[in-house]
Amino acid sequence: MAGDVITLITADHRRVEALLSRLGAERGERRATVAELHALLTAHARAEEDRVYPGIDAHHGLEEHKEAEILLDALRRAEAGSAEFEETLELLAGTVVRHIRDEETTMLPLLARTAGDKRLKRLGAAFAERRQQVLRALAAAGDGQVTRADLYERARRADLPGRSRMTKPELEAALDQAAQ
Numbered sequence: 001m002a003g004d005v006i007t008l009i010t011a012d013h014r015r016v017e018a019l020l021s022r023l024g025a026e027r028g029e030r031r032a033t034v035a036e037l038h039a040l041l042t043a044h045a046r047a048e049e050d051r052v053y054p055g056i057d058a059h060h061g062l063e064e065h066k067e068a069e070i071l072l073d074a075l076r077r078a079e080a081g082s083a084e085f086e087e088t089l090e091l092l093a094g095t096v097v098r099h100i101r102d103e104e105t106t107m108l109p110l111l112a113r114t115a116g117d118k119r120l121k122r123l124g125a126a127f128a129e130r131r132q133q134v135l136r137a138l139a140a141a142g143d144g145q146v147t148r149a150d151l152y153e154r155a156r157r158a159d160l161p162g163r164s165r166m167t168k169p170e171l172e173a174a175l176d177q178a179a180q
């Protein structure tokens with residue numbers, strides 16, 4: 001059923017897993033992936049806490065969300081590829097995978113059993129709305145966003161030719177390619 005809360009939450013979980021495996025495999029530009037993961041996880045967690053958990057009396061996820069938040073901050077501060085970065089990434093992946101497994105084996109099946117289609121759709125709309133709000137707020141604050149200047153600086157260090165004429169998406173693509 002499109003737009004229901006179970007489909008939306010599950011789709012986010014798959015996105016998070018894909019970003020974590022991209023980071024783990026050192027594919028692409030890792031700082032950009034960390035920024036993307038940070039925005040996605042923050043918006044996902046807020047939307048669950050504010051719009052989904054209260055209705056079903058699920059408090060368990062809150063601690064995992066806090067733990068993930070602390071680890072995400074540490075990951076954003078750590079130098080990509082440093083021992084601290086790798087350790088933090090491993091801890092974060094563990095926490096997030098546990099959260100995903102818990103929700104997908106307990107909370108979501110419970111919702112599927114107890115909530116009707118209408119309620120699942122209503123929760124889905126509320127979840128999506130809050131998630132979008134948080135993503136927009138993060139983008140407006142420039143939080144979780146990599147600027148063109150950040151990318152240019154990395155391109156300069158990597159000595160990428162033609163960097164000064166590149167737009168932000170072009171710099172992203174060139175850095176991605178150089179990292180392969």
Ligand SMILES: [Fe+2]
Pocket residue numbers: 009013044048099100103
């Ligand atoms: Fe979740």
